[in-house]
Amino acid sequence: MNAAPPTLRAIEEAWRRVQLARHPQRPRTLDLVARIFEEFVELHGDRGFRDDPAMVGGPALLDGRPVMVIGHQKGTDTDSNIFRNFGSPHPEGFRKAQRLLRLAEKLGMPVVTLLDTAGAFPGPAAEERGQAEAIAASIKQMTSLDVPIVVVIVGEGGSGGALAIGVGDEVLALENAVYSVISPEGCASILWRAPEKAPEAAAAMRMTAADQLELGVIDGIIREPDGGAQEDHDATAKAIREALLAAFGRVTRLDEEALLATRYARLRSIGVVNETAVEALQPAEEATLRRRLGRLLRLPGVPRRPRWSDVWPSGDDTNDNEGGA
């Protein structure tokens, strides 16, 4: 594929999806949970610091069978959004999720996660309490959790904060959901040094559900009602419920060992890697007798032994951080 700037059409289309995924009337996790599951009991607290309202979860029944439900929770108006921190969890949110995952494992309950966050909160308080560790530990726990996990991206799948509860045996996305390594605004502010280039960044990162399916990051797309999920919460929930039942029909067929092996293989295979056989580099040296003896006797004029820094030396130490998120 030729690298070329995204076309105007691609930019418009990507940005339209981003705005639908962020639509203020889009059904939130708890709206969906009430419609998809029965007897949901929300559990609170990470048992260490506090209850994070940006992350919700607890046991429920799906078609009569117990499951553990975990999801990001955005608000619906200014007040509830402030309470929910706009759906961006602090470390204690991820640690609450970890605690619920442990309970699911203990009781052998399959797990459903609903992703809808712009990203983990990047503020000073979050840093102080180990945001990176909290995300890393959640991801690791999910890679080896011995119960089936089905993930549904229902709105924004924003970076590490989304992936922290986004590792599963099947990953599905609503039609207008988006999934990205960094928010389009964040990407634009780093690569274009201009946050207003967010639509261009959204197109370049190929963050729509259709793109994600093509890249092999997700396994299926759940159709939304005409115009988007905000038009009909009931119909959206019904579509998710049907997709969940079908997905569990597939993944619960595997025994525990096969389940974990398949999940591992799936994660290991993601990405595009070209592999060619090349000679591994070595610091070059003609180990002549003169040099060997010279070094042994510390004679002057004998060149020092070649080092790895000759192969990979320091050069310009410019501060261009053009790739990291």
Added chain:
Amino acid sequence: MRIKFPLGRRDAPTDAWTKCPTCESQIFNKQLERNARVCPTCGHHFRMSVGERLDLLVDEGSFVERDAGLTSGDPLGFHDQQAYPDRLEASHIKTGLREAAIWGTAKLEGRAVAIGLFDFRFMGGSMGSVVGEKVARCFEGALAERIPAIVVAASGGARMQEGTLSLLQLAKTTAPLARMDVAGIPFISVLTDPTTGGVLASFASLGDVIVAEPGALIGFAGARVASGTVGEEMPEGFQRSEFLFEHGFVDLVVPRAELRATLGRLLRVLPVAAADATWPEAGERAWGPIGVLSGIAERLGGAVSETIGIDVEEEGANGAGPQASPASTAPREPVRPVEERDR
């Protein structure tokens, strides 16, 4: 900050002096190199290339690079102000590296390790599919050979140019760590300036032991990401090694001059668990000579089955975890008979 080396591959040796960004003193480049790129006046730790890092840490002649032929594709056809393949090429020319990380087997103070190293100058040390693959293979190599893993991180985070494929590298690099937990293989994470974003939010935060260099920038959200996302400026000095140490997310802050010795000591005190991964009964954990002897006998029996796995080269062949240091009396110490194959 611009540093040029007379010994580098650049044809025209220009600047012989480097200005320290912390104390502003002028350092003669040769002196900086001799001092492992640490400012002799104030102790500021300059960034290192993977080559300098190898010279600093591993036993001479012991490092064998693995999977050197892995290179990135351009799965998204990514183009911002520059095309992704052009950025890759520019980094390759600048550093001589094919990607932002390398891995291989080496010895560190005589002990075999699987070691991965990041180079920040290659696209900010960012982790895309290939870097993720190398880190995962480093851990899987440690698993197969039953040797400890060390990764020296220096990264801005996940590589935006590969989109969610980069994001998923967080899971790809983390999954083998869960297997190492079961297998009883230690992982030492070394955080250097800077380690941020997706690299910190995955394997780098999950070391059994986490060591950081002094003054390194270590944090989840880079300042630009944070201010771009929440419009909030980070307080100065907030994401430094010492701050993480204070808050309990780093075990040790170790000056570069002591890094190799510290890692050597950690490798001596962190055993690779016995291959059957069962904790011995209390009665079997004898600390006397009989316990040691039966331990050796067990190892002899298990040695053959343990050396299968990936194609083992000589340097990496002995899966030795901590061998007996003279003073050690630990009963479960994995003494390896195959070790004699090494010179």
